[in-house]
């Protein structure tokens with residue numbers, strides 16, 4: 001999994017630790033020098049318009065850690081607002097990085113006490129975004145590694161796959177090593193990757209992260225740099 005790399009040429013030291021991502025010729029400057037909040041939109045047609053700027057959308061269950069991951073990537077505490085209570089992010093929020101590309105914080109899906117109407121609303125709203133946003137480089141689909149694979153995440157992954165929307169699985173909360181009966185993150189990830197393998201012809205990239213320990217941060221940024229450079233050169 002890496003743009004511009006022939007699968008036959010992959011050597012072990014080209015694979016980023018804690019992932020299946022291969023570093024290839026498109027990998028480049030991954031540093032974040034500056035980030036600014038641009039705007040919140042409640043419709044796709046209100047989102048910032050600039051055909052040159054690729055963007056990455058943070059998607060995942062409510063509370064999975066989307067806003068926290070954005071803050072970890074940009075190394076700022078409160079760029080994106082976070083909360084213990086699900087449903088914190090309600091709009092499409094654009095953050096401009098290095099004056100050249102966007103990170104997009106989206107509302108989470110599937111929080112337990114959302115009404116049916118609110119759920120329908122979520123899906124038409126965000127589905128519209130995915131289907132109509134030409135500058136989308138990749139969706140980062142965040143998956144909570146501290147719980148076993150959830151149907152709602154697999155449904156979401158399958159919907160994106162069917163619609164040919166590029167996706168990277170980003171496992172979050174990999175620092176959570178609770179004992180007891182709960183399975184550990186590494187086992188949950190293995191289970192999830194196996195389920196994905198059955199549904200995809202080509203395995204999408206996946207990577208382990210933690211916004212608490214910083215695990216996977218630099219690797220994810222490097223991955224995003226090669227997706228971006230590939231997108232820019234297409």
Ligand SMILES: Nc1nc2c(ncn2[C@@H]2O[C@H](COP(=O)(O)OP(=O)(O)OP(=O)(O)O)[C@@H](O)[C@H]2O)c(=O)[nH]1
Pocket residue numbers: 060061062063064065066067068069081082083084085086087088089090106107108109172173174175176209210211212213
């Ligand atoms: N242990 C641990 N906790 C995390 C991590 N990332 C996020 N959290 C916690 O999970 C909770 C939810 O984080 P958010 O970043 O607000 O989640 P979100 O996906 O943006 O949620 P919504 O905006 O409601 O969709 C917060 O209490 C975070 O502190 C992580 O890597 N490790």
Ligand SMILES: [Mg+2]
Pocket residue numbers: 066067068081082088089105106
């Ligand atoms: Mg959020």
